[in-house]
Amino acid sequence: MTSDRRRFLRFLAASPLAARAWAQGPVIPITHPKDALDVMDFEPLAHKALPPAHWGYMATGVDDDKTLRMNREAFDHYQLRARRLVDVTHADLKTEVFGATWDTPIYVSAVGSQKAFHPEGEVATARAAKAKKTMQMLSTVTSVAVEEVAKALGTAPWYQMYMPTTWDDTEKMVKRAEAAGCPVLAWTIDLLAGRNTETATRFALADQRDCLTCHTTSPKAGGNTQRNQGRPMFAGLSGDMNPPGATWSYVERLKKMTTMKLLLKGIDTAEDAKLAREYGADGVIVSNHGGRATETGRGTIDILPEVVDAVGPQFPVFVDGGFRRGSDVYKALAIGARGVGIGRAYIYGLSAFGQEGVERVLDIFHAELSLTMRQCGTPSIAQIGRASVLRNGTRL
Numbered sequence: 001m002t003s004d005r006r007r008f009l010r011f012l013a014a015s016p017l018a019a020r021a022w023a024q025g026p027v028i029p030i031t032h033p034k035d036a037l038d039v040m041d042f043e044p045l046a047h048k049a050l051p052p053a054h055w056g057y058m059a060t061g062v063d064d065d066k067t068l069r070m071n072r073e074a075f076d077h078y079q080l081r082a083r084r085l086v087d088v089t090h091a092d093l094k095t096e097v098f099g100a101t102w103d104t105p106i107y108v109s110a111v112g113s114q115k116a117f118h119p120e121g122e123v124a125t126a127r128a129a130k131a132k133k134t135m136q137m138l139s140t141v142t143s144v145a146v147e148e149v150a151k152a153l154g155t156a157p158w159y160q161m162y163m164p165t166t167w168d169d170t171e172k173m174v175k176r177a178e179a180a181g182c183p184v185l186a187w188t189i190d191l192l193a194g195r196n197t198e199t200a201t202r203f204a205l206a207d208q209r210d211c212l213t214c215h216t217t218s219p220k221a222g223g224n225t226q227r228n229q230g231r232p233m234f235a236g237l238s239g240d241m242n243p244p245g246a247t248w249s250y251v252e253r254l255k256k257m258t259t260m261k262l263l264l265k266g267i268d269t270a271e272d273a274k275l276a277r278e279y280g281a282d283g284v285i286v287s288n289h290g291g292r293a294t295e296t297g298r299g300t301i302d303i304l305p306e307v308v309d310a311v312g313p314q315f316p317v318f319v320d321g322g323f324r325r326g327s328d329v330y331k332a333l334a335i336g337a338r339g340v341g342i343g344r345a346y347i348y349g350l351s352a353f354g355q356e357g358v359e360r361v362l363d364i365f366h367a368e369l370s371l372t373m374r375q376c377g378t379p380s381i382a383q384i385g386r387a388s389v390l391r392n393g394t395r396l
């Protein structure tokens, strides 16, 4: 074998794109969102479109990124049980959430700083969500104010809150979201101890640009160094957030402060799901922040059964983490999730093609979920249940 050929084979072995070509057919050229066959087709395009530091901010998990990978791998623990000879002419994705009818159980979850991915940022996401009748959850560290996003979305989004460190600032933030019309407040409680986003730091260090031309602190320094002064939802506030001393009593106090429904985002155990209900939350989101909070955790789909079983079917349980296929969403619905959040999947689309990219990602998810529902003989959401899924070959 010539050394050139050997080098070429070594290159192929190391390339994830080539690995995909070997297993699943050739990589297709994508020049328009419509060319994408699945949502992962947008990932290499996003990588190409973004500067290294911004790509790293999205791609990172924490430490060795094991929880991040586990979110994907855990879906392989579940298999579908398809029933036959049901009329599957049409699928109906409609579902009820807090008295509202959603056209789809899939929502776009909170992702901060979306102008790092596309100049239109959260407004492009809102327009796509509106076009595809999808709920948008807006991050506290959004690059566009909630009032402007609500206009683009045609209704107020759910508001994700990183709690400011004083109650005074918390009340101001909560009242602002309430005044904008947000029906739901999702308090994210999985970053109160901080985190080590090492992959993000490595990409930031490889980025030749000076981060301080746009940021007040450099992501090259590692850790959670970003400050929030200048971010629209921190106008008039100190900018400090995620009080590490927060305890369950905070849930009660927060609940009393607002007329919005209160969700806790970042629940990873049955015990905490029960406490959330006890302290007055209206529901929980099973989430590990897309593998960006605690390392060597479980995939969220593996956490979902114990949480649903702990709180019962009346208490709304949502989930996010690693969802890339309609069949992933189907598994969560079968276990008992009321809604399923997507994060990176739509950000790939946003990074590559802006609004149109997000729209295509949502179309693909909806088409895949409809197909799975029809294939499994459960063409409405209400028909999907524990009998629709197995864990490692065993009934749940």
Ligand SMILES: Cc1cc2nc3c(=O)[nH]c(=O)nc-3n(C[C@H](O)[C@H](O)[C@H](O)COP(=O)(O)O)c2cc1C
Binding pocket: 057, 058, 059, 071, 109, 110, 111, 112, 139, 140, 141, 160, 188, 265, 287, 288, 289, 290, 291, 292, 320, 321, 322, 323, 341, 342, 343, 344, 345
């Ligand atoms: C780049 C990025 C930024 C995020 N920003 C926030 C945020 O501001 N607030 C929050 O609660 N969750 C945030 N998340 C977590 C998502 O809401 C969601 O839990 C996670 O992305 C789901 O996993 P997935 O990316 O595999 O779909 C972020 C995730 C990513 C990838």
